[in-house]
Amino acid sequence: MNDMSRLERTVGTKNIKMECRDCQVYYGDTHAIKDVNVDIEDKTVTAFIGPSGCGKSTFLRCLNRMNDTISVARVEGQFKLDGEDIYDRRVDPVQLRAKVGMVFQKPNPFPKSIYDNVAYGPRIHGLARNKAELDDIVEQALRRGALWNEVKDRLDAPGTGLSGGQQQRLCIARAVATEPEVLLMDEPCSALDPIATAQVEELIDELRQSYSVVIVTHSMQQAARVSQKTAFFHLGNLVEFGETGQIFTNPVDPRTESYITGRIG
Amino acid sequence: MTDATANSTGGTPGRNAGSLFDKDPRTRKRNAAETRFRMMGLAAVIFGVLCLVGLLGSIISNGVSAFSQTFIIVDVFLDPAKLDKDGDRDPDKIAKVTTFGYAPLIATAMEQAMEQANISIEGLGKKDAAELVSKEAPAQLRNYVLNNIDEIGETVRFKVLASGRIDGYYKGRVTMASAELDRNVSPAQLQLADQLKAAGLLSTGFNWQFFTAPDASDTRPEAAGLGVAILGSLYMMIIVLVLALPLGVAASVYLEEFAPQNWLTDAIEVNIANLAAVPSIVFGILGLAIFINMAGLPQSAPIVGGLVLTLMTLPTIIIATRAALKAVPPSIRDAALGVGASKMQSVFHHVLPLAAPGILTGTIIGLAQALGETAPLLLIGMVAFVREFPDGPPDGFFDPASALPVQVYNWTQRGDPAFVERASGAIIVLLIFLVCMNALAIVLRRRFERRW
Numbered sequence: 001m002n003d004m005s006r007l008e009r010t011v012g013t014k015n016i017k018m019e020c021r022d023c024q025v026y027y028g029d030t031h032a033i034k035d036v037n038v039d040i041e042d043k044t045v046t047a048f049i050g051p052s053g054c055g056k057s058t059f060l061r062c063l064n065r066m067n068d069t070i071s072v073a074r075v076e077g078q079f080k081l082d083g084e085d086i087y088d089r090r091v092d093p094v095q096l097r098a099k100v101g102m103v104f105q106k107p108n109p110f111p112k113s114i115y116d117n118v119a120y121g122p123r124i125h126g127l128a129r130n131k132a133e134l135d136d137i138v139e140q141a142l143r144r145g146a147l148w149n150e151v152k153d154r155l156d157a158p159g160t161g162l163s164g165g166q167q168q169r170l171c172i173a174r175a176v177a178t179e180p181e182v183l184l185m186d187e188p189c190s191a192l193d194p195i196a197t198a199q200v201e202e203l204i205d206e207l208r209q210s211y212s213v214v215i216v217t218h219s220m221q222q223a224a225r226v227s228q229k230t231a232f233f234h235l236g237n238l239v240e241f242g243e244t245g246q247i248f249t250n251p252v253d254p255r256t257e258s259y260i261t262g263r264i265g
Numbered sequence: 266m267t268d269a270t271a272n273s274t275g276g277t278p279g280r281n282a283g284s285l286f287d288k289d290p291r292t293r294k295r296n297a298a299e300t301r302f303r304m305m306g307l308a309a310v311i312f313g314v315l316c317l318v319g320l321l322g323s324i325i326s327n328g329v330s331a332f333s334q335t336f337i338i339v340d341v342f343l344d345p346a347k348l349d350k351d352g353d354r355d356p357d358k359i360a361k362v363t364t365f366g367y368a369p370l371i372a373t374a375m376e377q378a379m380e381q382a383n384i385s386i387e388g389l390g391k392k393d394a395a396e397l398v399s400k401e402a403p404a405q406l407r408n409y410v411l412n413n414i415d416e417i418g419e420t421v422r423f424k425v426l427a428s429g430r431i432d433g434y435y436k437g438r439v440t441m442a443s444a445e446l447d448r449n450v451s452p453a454q455l456q457l458a459d460q461l462k463a464a465g466l467l468s469t470g471f472n473w474q475f476f477t478a479p480d481a482s483d484t485r486p487e488a489a490g491l492g493v494a495i496l497g498s499l500y501m502m503i504i505v506l507v508l509a510l511p512l513g514v515a516a517s518v519y520l521e522e523f524a525p526q527n528w529l530t531d532a533i534e535v536n537i538a539n540l541a542a543v544p545s546i547v548f549g550i551l552g553l554a555i556f557i558n559m560a561g562l563p564q565s566a567p568i569v570g571g572l573v574l575t576l577m578t579l580p581t582i583i584i585a586t587r588a589a590l591k592a593v594p595p596s597i598r599d600a601a602l603g604v605g606a607s608k609m610q611s612v613f614h615h616v617l618p619l620a621a622p623g624i625l626t627g628t629i630i631g632l633a634q635a636l637g638e639t640a641p642l643l644l645i646g647m648v649a650f651v652r653e654f655p656d657g658p659p660d661g662f663f664d665p666a667s668a669l670p671v672q673v674y675n676w677t678q679r680g681d682p683a684f685v686e687r688a689s690g691a692i693i694v695l696l697i698f699l700v701c702m703n704a705l706a707i708v709l710r711r712r713f714e715r716r717w
Contacts, residue, residue, distance in 0.1 A: 066602065071526050098605030108596035110615055120614070121604035171600070178604055 015042040017182060017212040018063060023077035025058050025067065032058050036077075036238040038231055040182070045204060045213045047227035047244065049220055051259065054233040056216045057105075060184050063214065064100035065093040081182070098125055101180030105187040107167035109159030109174070114151050117159040117170055118142060121178035137177055145173025146203050165196025172203060183207060185215040189222065201226050220260060224248050232256045324689050324696075330436040331690025334472035334487065335427040337398055337461065339374040342420045343410060349417050356414055367403035367410075371395060371425070379457070382464040389453040397454055397461070399426035401481065401488035426474075427467065429487040429683040431458050435469055438682060475690060479652040480667065480675070486683035489676070491691055493651050497567050497666030498636060498698075500658060504571025505578055505635050510628050512575075513582030514617075520583075521590040522612050541580035548577045549641030557645060564646035565665035567655065573645060574635040581634060585627020589620035622713040629706035633699050639670040647671045669695045 018040040025033035033055045040046050040063075048056040058067070065086060067073040079086045086096050098121075109117050118138045121127075128134035138155070142148040147169045151162070159170050168188055175183060185204070189197040204226050207213055217223050223230050224244060231241040232253075240247060240256045251257045283289070288296070345352060347366060349359055372395035379385065379394060402425035410417065426432075430450035433439040435458075444452045461467040478490025524530045552573035556562045562569050593616045601611030617624075642648070648671050655664035667675070669691060676688035 064603075066599065069598070069602065094605055094607045097602060101605075102599075102603035104596060104599055104603065106596055108594075108600040110597065110600060111619065120601075120606075124604075124606055124610055124614075174600075174604060 016040070017042040017082065019078070019080040019083075020059075020063075021078040021080075023059065023062065023079065024075070025055070025062060026074040026076075027058075027070070028072045032236050033062070034236045036233075038238060038241055040212055040214055041229065042212045043208055043210070044229055045208050045215060045227040046229040046231065047223035048214065048216045048231050048233060049218075049223045049259075050233035050239075052218070055236045056233045057186050059233070060186055060214060060216050063182070063184055064097045064102055066097075066102065068093055098178055099180055100182045100184060101175035101178060102184045103168070103171050103175050103186065103188050105190055107164055107171050107191060109162070109167050109170050111158060111160050113156045114142075114159045114162070114170060115155040118174050118177045121174060125178055127178065141173040141177035142170075144176050144203075144207070145169045146199060146206075147173055163196075165192050165199060168192060168196065168200060169203065172200070172207075176207070180211065182212045182214065185213065187216050187218060190218060197222070220248070232259065234259070324692050327686060328689025328691075328693045330438075331475055331686045331693075332472050333436075333469055334474065335432040335435050335467065335469050336424045337427050337431075338422065338424050338466050338468070339371065339378055339398070340420050340422050341370050341374040341406060342377075343417045344370060344373075345418045348410060354414050354417065356411070359414060359417075360411060362407070364403045364407050367406045368395070370406065371398050371402055378461070378466055382461070382466065384457065384460045384464065386453050386457050386460070389451075389457060393451065393454055394457060396450075397428060397431050397458060399428045399487050400485045401426050426487045427458070429485065429681060431455070431467075432487050433683055434458060436686070438686070475687075476694075479654065480650060480672065481652075482650075483679050483681060486679070486681045486687060489684070489687050491669065491672060491694060493654055494667040494669045494672035494691070495694075496655060496661075497570070497647070497651075498669045500567035500655065500662055500666065501571040501574055501668060502632055502636060503658065504568060504662065505574045505632060506628070508571070508575040509578045509582055509631065513579050513628070513631075514586055514624060516579075517583045517586035517590060518612060518617070521587050522616065523608065537580050537583050541584060544640075545577055545638050546640040546644065548573050549644030551576070552641060553644050563663055563665070565649045565651065565667075566663050567666050567668075568662040569645045570642050570647055570668060571662070573641045574638060577638065577641065578631040578635045581631035582624075582628050585630070586620070586624045589623025589627065590616060592623060593619045622710040625709045625713070626706045629702050629709070633702045636698060636702070637670055637695065639668075639674055642668050642671045643674070648675055650675075669698070 016039045018038075020036060020038045020040075023033055023036040023038075024031065036055075036059060038046075038059075048060060050056050058073075061067045062075050062079060063086075065075075067075055075087060081096070081099065085091070086100075110120065112120075115138055118141050119128075119134055122134060122137045128137055139148060139152075142151065147166060150166060151157070151170075159167065162170060168191070172183075172185075172188070188204075189200050192200065201222065204213055204215065215223075215226065227244045229242065230244045230247040232239045232247065232251075232255075234255055240251060240253045242252075247256060248260060251260060347370065348362055349355075351358060372391055375394045375398065376391050402423075405425060406423065409421070409423070428450075430439050430444075430447065431454070434444075434450075434455050439447070439450060439455070441452045441455060444450045444455055458467055474488070475490050476495065477492045478488060479493045480490070481488035520530060520533065552569055556569045556572050557564055562572075597615050597619065598611050601615050602608075606614065647666070647668050649665060649667070651665045651667050653665065655661035655666045673688050673691045673695065676684045676691065
């Protein structure tokens with residue numbers, strides 16, 4: 001992917017997958033996210049950029065209710081997935097997380113075999129009726145994670161024995177194996193070298209064909225390379241949200257411009 | 266610039282203008298302090314090791330002789346005139362002959378043995394010769410006869426225990442000089458023992474009875490064994506394991522993974538930590554009041570001991586388990602939740618298996634602690650003199666039994682010096698059990714860690 005293509009790139013579908021309105025997040029007394037409104041479109045890569053501690057990851061974790069596990073976190077506002085409020089009392093977060101998968105900053109494969117890592121999600125969600133189907137799902141997921149060729153001969157090897165980049169692709173394959181509709185990625189490349197980063201970015205672009213991908217990144221070049229929409233967060237506020245090309249070439253808000261040109265952040 | 270040069274040549278602190286090969290005073294001072302600290306640390310370690318060696322040395326030198334035992338071989342004529350006066354071999358009538366009725370048989374057998382071996386010692390009567398044999402021997406004989414009634418009238422070869430003093434003679438505890446002053450043994454008896462040994466009728470062998478026999482009374486230390494105590498300790502460990510492990514793991518998983526963080530869980534946490542520091546005798550009083558007085562469970566029973574030790578071990582297991590759960594990286598929990606596992610799935614599929622080595626180690630350390638615990642058992646009557654073996658589990662949990670550490674305590678209270686040797690021997694057995702359990706903890710830890 002070269003940087004030129006982003007200008008020509010157009011967003012194919014305008015279906016809104018997730019809709020976030022007036023979102024507030026509090027950590028105890030700290031108001032971490034203030035009045036954020038974001039629409040995440042289907043089959044699109046949306047990038048969240050901004051300086052450290054600006055709330056990008058916090059907001060990302062709201063999208064599949066991972067903040068529920070933090071007892072002091074309090075989330076307000078409307079988060080809708082396909083028009084359904086995901087914070088509704090009737091929603092089981094477990095079911096939600098099967099639809100909204102997540103890849104974390106640090107590669108965190110389970111200390112099990114590569115196969116078991118990928119097969120874990122399909123197993124607990126009952127996606128496969130028998131071993132053959134499960135094998136098939138694992139292979140498909142590993143192929144989509146661009147890892148199949150490297151590990152097909154050692155599926156029984158522990159996932160923790162892979163290199164950092166391979167581990168992260170394994171985590172992506174693991175997330176993909178449960179067939180999510182939205183894939184959240186929290187700085188997936190921050191622990192990777194440039195080559196592994198390039199592989200993951202390539203992967204993200206392929207995943208866009210089937211999923212809506214939301215990626216938090218510290219690297220503005222990465223946001224520019226992989227995303228179609230970009231949201232710039234600063235001190236818990238959503239400063240600017242729009243087409244990636246427009247944000248990077250012609251930002252509306254002076255803060256965005258300062259950040260992109262490296263004056264703040 | 267000139268000032269700086271002047272300072273450095275003037276040797277002000279903070280700048281070393283001299284050669285790297287010269288140590289400046291600060292460095293020397295620092296190095297000296299480090300050397301002092303290292304010497305003190307080394308001294309502490311050496312002191313600790315010396316204490317341990319001294320302790321182990323004293324226990325082993327005192328106790329290792331408990332594992333060997335002197336036996337006398339006698340051919341006893343099972344005299345029908347004494348055992349079965351009516352001659353009808355009726356088991357009920359034969360059972361009426363008490364242990365005392367068998368003592369003359371052994372006395373006669375000893376006399377015959379001396380005659381056959383041509384041993385005669387001046388001033389040694391038949392009664393004195395019979396005293397070489399343990400007072401436990403008639404009971405052994407009686408048991409044999411009751412089990413083999415048809416052998417009455419025959420001569421049977423028995424390997425009977427030598428009395429504690431004779432046993433002590435061959436272990437160096439009793440000497441000719443001490444026998445002069447001893448009311449229980451005379452030098453003539455020791456001479457007889459020597460001659461019997463020369464004739465091959467007296468021998469020393471490994472003391473299996475030490476592990477299998479029950480406790481014995483004050484006058485027959487040679488017959489005292491750890492059988493009941495080992496069984497009692499084993500029963501208690503089973504109870505502790507079965508109760509404390511699931512309870513402790515369940516409690517810590519709930520507290521660590523599921524419980525909301527509020528004042529109540531904080532209070533529980535503080536209390537568990539405090540509970541671990543409560544003196545064990547307090548648990549004994551609790552057990553006495555609740556399990557025996559209120560619940561009406563029998564005294565001296567392994568079930569009560571096991572329950573009390575469970576209460577004592579629970580905090581240890583909970584603290585170890587919580588530490589092990591805390592040590593599992595949160596990224597694993599996130600990963601499981603991220604692919605849509607429920608909280609319970611993430612705990613049972615990922616967190617608990619990763620924490621298993623820590624939990625196992627904590628449990629085994631807790632068990633080892635419970636195995637060596639004495640104080641609470643004294644209060645619930647485990648210190649009683651128990652010669653009957655408890656039944657097999659689970660009924661045996663309610664039968665009176667002893668426990669290893671209590672047996673040690675018990676034996677150290679007795680007058681006969683032979684019991685000192687027994688007590689040290691029991692300590693060795695207890696230590697071996699503890700070392701085995703700790704080794705098991707290490708092995709299991711290694712095994713599990715390799716698998717994950």
